[in-house]
Amino acid sequence: MDHLLTDTQRAWQLKAREFAETEIRPLSLARDQIAAPAETIDWEIIKKGSRLGIRTAAVPTEYGGHGIDFTTQALMIAEMAKADSAIAKSFSQSWKWSHLIVDNGNDEQKKRFFDAFVNDDTFVLGGGITEPNAGSDNRLPPADDPKSGLQLRATLDGDTWMLNGSKCYIANANIGKLIFAFTRTDPGMPVQEGTTIFAVPRGTPGLKVGKVFNKHGWRFYQNAELFFENVRVPDSNRLGALNGAHKKHDGKNSKFGDLEYAANALGICDAAIEMATAHGRTHRQAGKRLNEHQLFQLKLSEMHMQTEALRSFVMRIAAESDCTANISRKHNMLLMNFSTDSMQRVCYLNLAIHRSAAKGEISARAEKLVRDAIIWTHIAGDSVQRMKAVKALL
Ligand SMILES: Cc1cc2nc3c(=O)[nH]c(=O)nc-3n(C[C@H](O)[C@H](O)[C@H](O)COP(=O)(O)OP(=O)(O)OC[C@H]3O[C@@H](n4cnc5c(N)ncnc54)[C@H](O)[C@@H]3O)c2cc1C
Structure with missing residues (x-):
């Protein structure tokens, strides 16, 4: 299929291939075999990939990224995953949430979030939807229980939002510098109509990391619990419309x-x-x-x-x-x-x-x-x- 690629797509594919062969593959098995799940991450490989533009590759060029298309993203993920699937996912996870910012952020938010993300080689993004009692029910809610699904509550208190509840299995929860929390803003509505996204920076008072999950596979990739105890978030960190988290299907x-x-x-x-x-x-x-x-x-x-x-x-x-x-x-x-x-x-x-x-x-x-x-x-x-x-x- 190489003959169908543009010169730009091919150049990114070859860059990812070289990075995978020379940097990722040599450390893949050693990182996988580390017993403590929070210690498998290797910041040097994240920094090296970042300096090559891989971490920020999916950010639009007007916000300091490289604006690569989906074909290039697929090619690069496959090249990196050939050397180590979990390390590939550690990079593409930030692409996933970069897309969320593009889809839902206003101009001020895009500038603010991408500025911080692009200019820090160790800035990775995370997004929390799943909770201990709400995994599949967030995507396929049971018809007989319209209130099932995520329960992390966000209530308006003065001019800020107050978040209370917990998340689990959240990728990059323990290392991410910005987490997109999917919250219930209207508990009377079904999950697909009463959910709002807030950007919560690491270090926000009341945001705590719980255990890091010990997985049989994808061991390099970090997954952890998050606890929200009276976490205050300004409305300027609300991403997209109130109760609109699940409404955008074409982004x-x-x-x-x-x-x-x-x-x-x-x-x-x-x-x-x-x-x-x-x-x-x-x-x-x-x-x-x-x-x-x-x-x-x-x-x-x-x-x-x-x-x-x-x-x-x-x-x-x-x-x-x-x-x-x-x-x-x-x-x-x-x-x-x-x-x-x-x-x-x-x-x-x-x-x-x-x-x-x-x-x-x-x-x-x-x-x-x-x-x-x-x-x-x-x-x-x-x-x-x-x-x-x-x-x-x-
Ligand atoms: C490596 C990893 C990374 C993850 N990263 C993130 C992340 O970054 N952010 C995040 O929010 N979440 C994340 N998750 C969570 C993931 O989205 C959930 O695990 C997933 O949605 C399934 O939810 P659950 O584990 O609670 O399983 P359950 O929903 O309890 O499902 C258990 C089983 O029941 C089946 N089942 C469920 N509902 C039905 C139904 N209606 N009919 C028939 N069968 C059904 C399922 O298919 C499955 O086989 C991650 C999970 C893993 C393993």
């Missing part, structure tokens, strides 16, 4: 979500194929090279088939996102689901190839790819995403 943030995961899954698939191919060429089993065995060949061909189908789907949705203002999200959701299935199958086949060949010893990297791939089952409540896609197709 950049919404186009990016599923594409981001699928592009990352593509990088994982490429890594698995690279590993399996190298192993097949060098390892001998039953008197001949592994890749001379028909069973190995069938596995590798299936890995290629799944990966190339995923690549086509990712690039199609990326291109549509770039050239269509209001895309139908059903294909994005199907892409997310397809990427989960194909990547988990590809990683399983890679693991099987290594396990059978190495007589019980599992390659640490093959095993890491499987652990990272399993995260997809949880991140977006995969079955809920599937039900939402099907509802749009019925």
Whole structure:
């Protein structure tokens, strides 16, 4: 597909590839194996990527970023994920919330938030929707309980908003310098109509970080609890309309979500194929090279088939996102689901190839790819995403 790329897209892809090969890959396994979840983060790699423009790549040029398009974002995520899926996500998570600022911020907010973000190599963004009792219900609320979903309450007290409640599983919650908190401003309305977003800077009195979650995969990527105890936020930090958090379905943030995961899954698939191919060429089993065995060949061909189908789907949705203002999200959701299935199958086949060949010893990297791939089952409540896609197709 390289022949379809512009010179700019290709240049960013190659920059991400070089960064991934020379900087990310060498430290991937070592960071993954650190036992304490809050210590897996490596600020040097964030700073290096930032100096290359990767952290701020999705910020519009008028606000000091690079304004790369969705096709470039997908290409770069896949390149970085091939070296380490969790480190790739640590960069693209800030792209996701940059898109939210673009979609919902007014001119003053865009200038204020992007100025701080662009000029600090260690500035990462986070967004809190999920709560201990509200995960999937925020996206597919039960019809018989219109008040289900997130409960973090924001009430107007004088001229400031007061936030009380908690969030969990929030990416970058423990390290982010600005967190977008999804709050309930009208508890009498269903979650999709009574929710408002506030930008809460780190260090705001009453905002506390709880435990950092110990995950089986994506170990570099930080996920933590957040507690809000009388956290005061000025109305100038309200992003978008009152009760309007879930009303914007055609913005950049919404186009990016599923594409981001699928592009990352593509990088994982490429890594698995690279590993399996190298192993097949060098390892001998039953008197001949592994890749001379028909069973190995069938596995590798299936890995290629799944990966190339995923690549086509990712690039199609990326291109549509770039050239269509209001895309139908059903294909994005199907892409997310397809990427989960194909990547988990590809990683399983890679693991099987290594396990059978190495007589019980599992390659640490093959095993890491499987652990990272399993995260997809949880991140977006995969079955809920599937039900939402099907509802749009019925
Ligand atoms: C690595 C990681 C990063 C994350 N980052 C963030 C973040 O930055 N910000 C944030 O806000 N959240 C984040 N999350 C949370 C994530 O969005 C939630 O985990 C997700 O929405 C699912 O919610 P839950 O875990 O509460 O599971 P539940 O909603 O309890 O779902 C459990 C199971 O029940 C199924 N299920 C749920 N509802 C239905 C239904 N109606 N019908 C049939 N089946 C159903 C689900 O599909 C799933 O299999 C992250 C999670 C992970 C794992």
